[in-house]
Amino acid sequence: MKTLFRISLAAAMTLCTPFLQAADELDADKIAFQALSPVVSALLNADDVPELMERAEKLEDTDTLQAIAVYLAASREDPKQVLAPYQVAALFARRGDDKLALRYLQEADDRGLWFGPLLAEDEDFSELRNTATYKSVLASAQERYKKIAVGKVGAISVLNPPAGIPAPQACRPVVVWLHGYGINGELDESDQPLADTGAIILGINGTEMLNATNSFRWIGPGFEGTQKAVQNGLKELEAQQCIDRKQVYLMGFSQGSQHAGALLAQHPDDYAGALLVSPGGRQPTPTVSKARGKRVFVINGKEEGPGNQQMTVDFLKLFSEGNEVKSRTHEGGHFYPDDWKTSFPQALLWLMDREA
The missing domain is CATH 1.25.40 (Serine Threonine Protein Phosphatase 5, Tetratricopeptide repeat)
Known part of the structure; x- marks a missing residue:
């Protein structure tokens, strides 16, 4: 130097x-x-x-x-x-x-x-x-x-439940993980508590790379590009192992959370519910939802910015009619709560109607 x-x-x-x-x-x-x-x-x-x-x-x-x-x-x-x-x-x-x-x-x-x-x-x-x-x-x-x-945008990462967790008679449920702006869908051992719920965790890289090959975002206008990426990822996973298409849940953080909520609202036949963590993003949140009979859990931080706070309110309102909705506000800001390794799995189990 x-x-x-x-x-x-x-x-x-x-x-x-x-x-x-x-x-x-x-x-x-x-x-x-x-x-x-x-x-x-x-x-x-x-x-x-x-x-x-x-x-x-x-x-x-x-x-x-x-x-x-x-x-x-x-x-x-x-x-x-x-x-x-x-x-x-x-x-x-x-x-x-x-x-x-x-x-x-x-x-x-x-x-x-x-x-x-x-x-x-x-x-x-x-x-x-x-x-x-x-x-x-x-x-x-x-x-x-x-x-x-090629081979990076939309690439999938898979985390399976431990062998000790018995599979249901049907195929396993899937939780599709949509990452935040600037990161990626790569899963590792730190995400294992999510798979300990018995669901397969499917991470997907966003629909556009930024300025590094491990940095992605979900692009608009609208959310159809994300819908295509998620469905392609599910098809790729389905070719590898048996999955229960009636138990596909969405989970996202920040920009990925906004897209997860939008996909459930606009394509409810494809998804059974959603865990939305710190929703954020620059696109308008959908104002009309087709989802009925779904479970939605929204988590955000008390110190989030005004735009993110408003998006949380918007999603709670969006899914309020005909769905079962829960929400939680933790003490932090635009990041995971300290107890996420226990609280997130509990939220996923509630989505799957299998509370611990």
Whole structure:
């Protein structure tokens, strides 16, 4: 990291020169220290490129020039890093420096920029969309995305109940897990308490990748893309083992929770109930539900934001007619409650009419 530090400190000094020229009446050393200290701290304390990226992201909220300096450090330390020059381009565009923005956007493209859908909607580049460089980079990124997304978007992960839990005479029930924005449907041993209910847990990656191959979201407009992904995932699972199609339950968190609730409301013949944890998202919540005779459990945190609080209210109202609805508010915010390893399985057992 020594070479990295020398290069990046020089870059930071160059970027921060305007601060030194802006106020001659102030002590130049003090101004330099104030401008450079967050950058120097990031460079000295980061162990690797991922940590540099994390520190740069945090600096974006306070000073874009400082963030640019650290992103440049990460970019130079790892010549294969795509996101670092992309973020530099976005920050320069945000500052109105079109020339440097396009330069680093092209550098990201030269390194294999692939997250075309994200680039297409990135408002930082709104003033550059008619330039030849932006159009060329976007076209290349969209083509790369098509190839990289294959086998990742909509991919499933399966967690089976322990062998000691006897299977019912019919096939096992299934809980379909819809993840939140920016994560994925990969299941691991930490999710085992959910499968201890006797249900097969089916995780599904979202319908679009973001800027990493393990980061997904559920895209609109509407919820039909998610419905297709869930049904495809169930078909793939059904080809592997026997499942009870009349006992398919939805469980989601945040954006995945909103989509889970919408699927139950709009496609009630496909699902038996839903556990909605901290519903959130930017799409409008459905105002009409076809669901009748279903069980719905809604959980949210007392410290959730106003939008998430309202979405919880909206879903409770949406399913209030003709369904059995429960709700719980825990003391935390937009995350799992501390007792989720017991409370979530209990909620699932209630959905399946098999309370412990």
